[in-house]
Amino acid sequence: MASTLNNCPAPAKLNLFLHVTGRRPDGYHLLQTVFQLLDHGDMLHFERRNDGAIRRTTPVAGVPEESDLIVRAAQLLKSAVRDGAHLGANIAIDKRLPMGGGLGGGSSDAATTLMALNHLWQTDLSRADLMALGLKLGADVPFFIFGHNAFAEGVGEALQPVATPDCWYVVIEPGVVVPTAAIFSDSELTRNTKPVRITDFSKAHTGFGKNDLQVVATKLFPPIAEAIEWLRQYGDARMTGSGACVFCLFKQEHQAEAVLAAVRETGQANWKAWKAKAIGRHPLSHLLKS
Numbered sequence: 509m510a511s512t513l514n515n516c517p518a519p520a521k522l523n524l525f526l527h528v529t530g531r532r533p534d535g536y537h538l539l540q541t542v543f544q545l546l547d548h549g550d551m552l553h554f555e556r557r558n559d560g561a562i563r564r565t566t567p568v569a570g571v572p573e574e575s576d577l578i579v580r581a582a583q584l585l586k587s588a589v590r591d592g593a594h595l596g597a598n599i600a601i602d603k604r605l606p607m608g609g610g611l612g613g614g615s616s617d618a619a620t621t622l623m624a625l626n627h628l629w630q631t632d633l634s635r636a637d638l639m640a641l642g643l644k645l646g647a648d649v650p651f652f653i654f655g656h657n658a659f660a661e662g663v664g665e666a667l668q669p670v671a672t673p674d675c676w677y678v679v680i681e682p683g684v685v686v687p688t689a690a691i692f693s694d695s696e697l698t699r700n701t702k703p704v705r706i707t708d709f710s711k712a713h714t715g716f717g718k719n720d721l722q723v724v725a726t727k728l729f730p731p732i733a734e735a736i737e738w739l740r741q742y743g744d745a746r747m748t749g750s751g752a753c754v755f756c757l758f759k760q761e762h763q764a765e766a767v768l769a770a771v772r773e774t775g776q777a778n779w780k781a782w783k784a785k786a787i788g789r790h791p792l793s794h795l796l797k798s
């Protein structure tokens with residue numbers, strides 16, 4: 509039996525559009541969005557232990573070990589299986605995704621942990637079981653376990669696979685950290701966008717819809733507005749999730765590279781920019797059966 513699983517990707521996601529269509533009685537917001545997986549993200553490494561201990565072996569700035577979504581995901585999986593007291597792991601992470609970036613970094617780390625340890629521990633939970641566990645950790649976690657680009661409804665947990673453009677994205681991290689709860693609770697947030705159908709997105713593909721969280725996020729964090737304004741000269745630039753990152757689509761890799769060169773010329777010291785390819789499947793999807 510293998511005792512290690514190294515180089516497990518935790519990809520970033522983009523919200524190609526994000527509509528707020530209502531609010532549940534518990535305060536959570538009803539959304540419609542398309543999630544897009546990218547070939548850029550964090551990288552995790554797992555080593556099985558048989559003494560029941562779960563340890564994060566690399567520090568993550570600002571995130572104490574016990575509150576790390578990686579550690580919480582491992583504990584949740586362990587507590588969901590019978591006779592799991594001996595199950596343990598050392599988990600190392602190469603953190604590349606910014607926190608509060610709208611790229612789903614923490615959620616993706618949690619999803620990768622659930623998929624990798626389910627395999628390493630041979631706990632054999634189904635994809636549906638892992639998605640239900642993941643929802644307890646965050647609204648974006650089920651999507652990463654689902655494994656396909658998806659049209660999502662509810663709080664992000666009602667998922668249908670959807671075809672998205674084969675393309676490249678330039679992503680700018682504007683150097684601010686956005687607390688998701690502050691955006692959703694702002695009094696100026698509009699919560700009544702008319703529901704759309706998956707076919708509306710499929711017919712339009714690029715440039716469909718808008719990000720309803722962008723008005724509030726750019727008001728509270730002007731550097732986001734500045735990055736969108738700059739990127740807009742190259743196409744339909746918009747924000748992902750609750751921010752702070754902004755993105756723009758390019759058909760060809762060389763076009764994305766040219767924009768990255770232009771970012772460097774701006775001299776914007778607080779911006780970090782990179783390109784990523786749109787991918788169709790989660791790289792660990794094969795670890796789960798259906």
Ligand SMILES: C[C@](O)(CO)[C@H](O)COP(=O)(O)OP(=O)(O)OC[C@H]1O[C@@H](n2ccc(N)nc2=O)[C@H](O)[C@@H]1O
Pocket residue numbers: 523526535536537538539541610612615645646647648649662663664688689692749750
């Ligand atoms: C904005 C998105 O990234 C879109 O993909 C997600 O909906 C946010 O997912 P997330 O970062 O995993 O967020 P969570 O940790 O679940 O929620 C953080 C906080 O945002 C608010 N929240 C989040 C999701 C949602 N549908 N409605 C909300 O009102 C809640 O106050 C919640 O306490």
Ligand SMILES: Nc1ncnc2c1ncn2[C@@H]1O[C@H](COP(=O)(O)OP(=O)(O)OP(=O)(O)O)[C@@H](O)[C@H]1O
Pocket residue numbers: 568570571575576577578606607608609610611612613614615617648686688749750751752
């Ligand atoms: N492994 C982790 N990686 C990143 N953040 C983590 C992790 N564990 C816990 N957190 C906490 O979760 C918060 C949100 O992090 P995350 O990277 O998911 O934000 P995000 O990119 O804004 O995601 P979203 O698109 O879901 O809004 C962080 O500010 C941090 O306090």
